[in-house]
Amino acid sequence: MRTESSLDLPLLGLAALFLGSGTLHLVRPQVFEAIVPPQLPEPRTVVEVSGVAEIVCGLGLLHPRTRRLAGLASAALLVGVFPANVQMSVDAGRRANRKRTAASAGFFAGTLARLPMQWPMIKVALRAGKGTGA
Template sequence: MSRSERSPLLLAGLLATAGVAHFVSPRQFDALVPRSLPGSPRTWTRASGVAELALAAGLALPRTRRTAALAAAAFFVGVFPANVKMAVDWRHRPTPQKAAALGRLPLQVPLVLWARGVARNAEGGS
């Protein structure tokens, strides 16, 4: 399996793992939901978990890979406010936790670029 064939499956695995984590340990994700969003934080946690699982499934299938990769790039941009909220909320925590929260912010850029690259390399598209 070539690198270009592995890349979408690795991204799918990352999203699937994150999606499952939203259901296994929802409280940590509930805390990241911006208060400005309507409804219960748990609803948003579940919705984002479902979205990540759906994106993972779409990335795993060559027929839907291009569309799912573009949607994943948009998803990574869309969840950025939650990462900002985490960084703000954790600014007074011990240094390792504060560093982890701040470190998440620039990680969104390579995730968006990775998803866009998968879309670009996908054959055909849906």
């Protein structure tokens, strides 16, 4: 039986993904700047703020007292960064079309495969946000 204080594998995995990705956002922001949608100003700032948000959400998911709020914030964050993931796919598709190499086509396919994976992560975050564990 799961309780609010349960820390199961999906929730632990989501926290780990946020902590790893958030850290990478701060250590190597240039990797992420290119996927910031062009409508947003200051890509470096967007990357840094989203990195800090990921770390805060990841840490919040780990503790029962902050898990509910962190779950809701995590779901919102995943929805908020989805346009950047779409932008990555659009850019990768353009590169693959231009270069026509197996590597560029493979990367493009990987970015497309990543998009529907957001939904299970959002579901885990929302369950944590309901206070029922993940």
